[in-house]
Amino acid sequence: MKTTRAVRLFTSLTTWTGPRCLAVVMVASSGAKALAAETSGDQLNAAVRRIAIDHCGSCHEGSRASANPAALKIFDLRDEDWTARMSDEQVLKLNGRGKSLRPTDRARLTQFVARVLENRKASSQ
Numbered sequence: 138m139k140t141t142r143a144v145r146l147f148t149s150l151t152t153w154t155g156p157r158c159l160a161v162v163m164v165a166s167s168g169a170k171a172l173a174a175e176t177s178g179d180q181l182n183a184a185v186r187r188i189a190i191d192h193c194g195s196c197h198e199g200s201r202a203s204a205n206p207a208a209l210k211i212f213d214l215r216d217e218d219w220t221a222r223m224s225d226e227q228v229l230k231l232n233g234r235g236k237s238l239r240p241t242d243r244a245r246l247t248q249f250v251a252r253v254l255e256n257r258k259a260s261s262q
Contacts, residue, residue, distance in 0.1 A: 178252065185249040188242050190214055193234070220253050228253050 195201060196208035199215050211227060212219045220228055228250055235246040 181245060181249055181252065184245050186214065186219070188235075188238065188246060189219070192238065225254060225257065 190198060194214055195203045196205040197212055197214050197219075198204060199209050199213045210222075212223055216222075231250050232247055235243050238246060
């Protein structure tokens with residue numbers, strides 16, 4: 138069934154001409170390139186920190202008046218390595234907390250969680 142959808146999509150794209158087809162291809166490829174470009178550790182960390190500040194900062198950023206002391210015991214976004222105090226289970230739970238994120242942000246978060254856990258495993262060996 139996937140092949141049939143792909144064939145229909147290809148057929149519909151090949152009947153488009155000019156700027157409309159080019160625009161679709163450019164948008165589709167730029168999203169993939171943007172996500173692929175963030176695979177370096179620093180870029181991924183920065184992207185996920187921005188996501189966390191936007192979605193978790195009200196409780197997990199100690200400089201805010203709304204910061205929750207219990208939440209800050211788990212992690213504080215002011216810390217350079219804000220996941221350092223978290224257990225592996227708590228890091229994994231970040232994926233569940235990210236259900237309301239946009240798909241690209243959720244993908245970044247999932248990749249970040251995997252990377253944090255991989256780095257912990259590698260450093261413990």
